[in-house]
Amino acid sequence: MPEYKAPVRDVKFVMQELLDCDKHYQKLGFEDASLDMVDAIISEAAKFNEQVIAPINQVGDQQGCTWADGAVRTPDGFKQAYSQYVEGGWPTLSQPIEFGGQGLPSSLSTAIGEFTSAANHSFAMYPGLSHGCMATLEAHGSEQQKQMFLPKLVEGTWTGTMCLTEAHCGTDLGMLRTKAELNNDGTYRINGSKIFISAGEHDLSENIIHVVIARIPGSPEGTRGISLFIVPKFNVNDDGSISDENGVTCGSIEHKMGINGSATCVINFDNAKGHLIGEINRGLNCMFTFMNAARLGVANEGVAHADAAFQGSLAYAKDRLQMRSLTGPKNPDGAADPIIVHPDVRRMLLTQKSIAEGGRALIGYLAQLVDIVQVSKDDNAIAIAEANLALLTPIAKAFLTELGLECASHGVQVYGGHGYVQEWGMEQLMRDAKISCLYEGTTGIQALDLLGRKILGSKGELLKVFATEVSTFCMQNGQTAELTTYCQTLGGYIKELGEHTQMIASKAVANPDEVGAASVDYLMYAGYVTLAYFWAKMAKVATEKLAEGSSETAFYKAKVKTANFYFERILPRAKGHLACMTNGADSMMAITEEEFIF
Known part of the structure; x- marks a missing residue:
């Protein structure tokens, strides 16, 4: 299994030299995000992911998650690693200070997110969905809902999910059957089942907060009749403390091609108490906050896969001896030359390198646009940032994940037969990488969004x-x-x-x-x-x-x-x-x- 090393130098190149994050942060009022602070955080994040998260990657793949009587147990080491993740304050990094966050820029968290995805894609799934959950609550939740749910989500002692997909409908959300009926106290009874819910049940956090789409009886058919709800695993009192168990159960977990250490769940809602977010029948509009954040995160996974594949391939190509260079021996004292001298191996290595580093620059640029949209007071700058995010997010999500998968495939190819067996880690990386082309909207869906909605729709x-x-x-x-x-x-x-x-x-x-x-x-x-x-x-x-x-x-x-x-x-x-x-x-x-x- 290749030893993961976070690409600290290249991340600093992108953030500090290409995108001038110091000027960017000072302009937006992030006074604590000095270059020294950014350097320190990136270095500590690198160390944490290299020493704590990466070592449990292979065991997560081999053991997977286990389900029994509605409860999910994560692989060995995941619970302990998540506790260290919370203790280190990593979930709080770019969250609002008023809810216990550190108030640092979102783009800094994005850079660190690549480290976690590259070190251990499965582990990254657990805290990853929480970011979108928090963004949705912050943008559309009532003040009471924010006080009830955000402090623990920010802290990381609770995690979040997004519950969209049902067995009979994937992307076509207008076909959903989950119902939400009004209770006397203003909450709703949620009934239905959702599938493919990442981190829908696990043993890492004290509570799991599901963001669920459902239809209120009498609402219009199709997407115009979708509403959005907060449905916690355990009910929450007004002061944010945990109350009784809610009607939320995990019916099973999926046995998947990859990301085996991440629990992908069937979640059943049986008269579960839900809290309406935003306005009735405006759930899909609210959900876009979650989905857009998630799509940028998945694009970042494509970069992570490309970089992890490059690291493993480069180490192997420098060490593996096979044949002689066509231009004469490059390792005359050895039995053969290292395979890095061969043009076709160079082609694969440089493809991985160019996609990983180019993708990192694109993600860094998009992450700074998110900073502008979130905190800038300049209306013109916000308008330009929103336009470029609208255009480039589907490109980044689909293009970088497709190329990330290609780079993972090159990783297997560089290793040859060794790449096809488990011990070297390349076949796991390729299996893990494929999911990023699928969830949060397949490549085809992103392409229709780009050309149909964004480009032709905006004339x-x-x-x-x-x-x-x-x-x-x-x-x-x-x-x-x-x-x-x-x-x-x-x-x-x-x-x-x-x-x-x-x-x-x-x-x-x-x-x-x-x-x-x-x-x-x-x-x-x-x-x-x-x-x-x-x-x-x-x-x-x-x-x-x-x-x-x-x-x-x-x-x-x-x-x-x-x-x-x-x-x-x-x-x-x-x-x-x-x-x-x-x-x-x-x-x-x-x-x-x-x-x-x-």
Whole structure:
């Protein structure tokens, strides 16, 4: 099993050098988030994840969770690790001070979240869902609800979930059957079952707070009749103390392809007491707070998978001896050369590196936009941040998880036959990575959201905001010798994206299926172009550091050379997606259901 090392230097590069987090935090009023404080927190988070969370990753996969009589037991070491997680104050980091949080920026928590997901995806699931639960309560809960539930959730002694999916409906939430009937005291009786509930039952926390969608009798059909409720495992008194057991039980846990250390539960609500969040029939609007936070978290998992795969592959490639280099022996005293000398192994390693580091830059950028939306007083800055978040969140979620899975696959391939057996950890990583392409909206759902809702729905205005930012960068830096090729290439892709967006929009007027047919390829094209923008920006920073005479020449030269690899060997993939998305829906839709035979 590879030893996980948190990528501290690269995280600091992204936060401090690429995105200037010090200026960003001071502008937003995060006075405690000094560079020294940020450095200290990142270093401690790295140590905690390396020494406490990573060592229980493999045992979590091998043991999995166990269910008996409605109770779930987590794998060995998980409970103790979670206690240390709470004692270390990690759940409180970016939560409001008024509820016991430290009031630090959300983007700092996001950076640390990558460490936890890379060290142990299954463990990260338990506190991970709580963040969205807290964000939903903070944005839409009443003052009484906040006082009842947030302090313990912030502290981490309680955890949270989101309960959406039912057996007969996944993404199509308008089909839900869970009912909510009004009690005399203003609470609701919740009846129904939810499936695929991550961390829905476990032995880590004292209480579990479920955020549940349900329909109140008489409400409209479909998504217009969805309401949102807080349904705790144990009822909570007005002062926030635990009362009696609620009508919430775990009917079973799923036996899954991966993330075996995370309990994925069937949760049954039998006359459970629920508290309405927000307005009746406005539950889906409230739920978007939870879902958007979760989607950014899942995008971060894609980066974590790519980085974990790169770390394991790099260590193995430097150590494993096989064959001789085509250009002559590189290890003449050994029986063979290390496989890192072979071009195809370099291709896989650099793919992993370019996706992990490029994705980290994109996530860091999005996390700073979240900071702006949460605390800025500048209406124009908030409007731009919201526009870019709306556009880039589905891209980040789908693109980075698909590429994270590819990088995990490369990890197995670099190890060869050893990658296919359990002891090396690569096959677990690949199994764990697949779920990130599925939950919080599959790749296809994110693609429809991007092209249908965000781009065509805004008549191209959302795309224009980000395209303007990219074009401005290209114009400002295109005359710099080291950046000319990047800027010319990137500018051409952005222009091409705009032109073909208009073409798809025109075709969709006559045939709406054109949107669905083009959407995934459109998203992947946009993803490759978006990462190219961040690689161009990173190359700019690295080039400037080298010109200044930095002593970290290897680090900055690697940035420039990885940017070159991305532009020459990864970005051209977008052209294939362009061909597919412009070839129309006919070849997909011409075959009838009767002709689908085997």
